Amino acid sequence: MAVPGVAAFVDEMAGWTIVFVLGQAVDWRRGALVVDTVGVATRSDIMSRVRSKNTGPEMLVRRLVFAAGYRYRLHGKKLPGKPDLVFAGRRKVIFVHGCFWHLHVGCVLGARIPKSRVEFWTLKLEGNRRRDEANRVALAGLGWKVLTLWECELADRDALCAKVYAFLDDPG
Known part of the structure; x- marks a missing residue:
């Protein structure tokens, strides 16, 4: 029987069912009902704005480095991790890593795991952290020096400048 305003999408192989009730996604997974606090269109709009390149923190570092006279290339596609x-x-x-997405240890933002779908987010963020470490090791193996700047470190501009300039000016 069809109910007005309700649509259901079921994937038996993946083991999930998503029911749309008047535009709200109600996700039934592992026996727990999770209701998103925003509509499907709003959630899609929010997630479409999450970028991997040209983020605010990255742009701040790029402006600082360029203003100091250093020249660089962006997002090296031939290098592990696309620095x-x-x-x-x-x-x-x-x-330039976001504390949440790259699981910055010892940081308030990096220590926060969303309260819904804890297992998913833990695996996702821990996977990001492991991938970052593997990329760092691979770059070192190729003879590259690596500096990771965290989103929370960008607030102190003087310390940031000192750290970046010391890294770039070090001949070793």
Whole structure:
């Protein structure tokens, strides 16, 4: 029997059912009912704005480095992890990581796991952290020096400048 305003999508192989009730997604997984607090269109709009390149923190670091006279390439596609800034002549790279997405240990933002779908988010974020470490090791194996800047470190501009300049000016 069809109910007005209700549509259901079931994937038996994946073991999930999503029911749309008047535009709200109600997700039934592992016997727990999870209701999103925003509509499907709003959630889609929010997630479409999450970027992997040209983020606010990355743009801040790029402006700082460029203003200091350093020149770089962006998002080195041939290097492990596609570093945000690549200084090929110096064989150095800089990653600008968001504390939440890359699980920054010891940071308030990095220590926060969403309350819904805890298992999914734990696996996702821990996987990101492991991938970051593997990329760091691979780059070191290729003879590259790596600096990782965290979103929470960008607030102190003087400390950030000192850290970046020391990394780029170090001949070793």
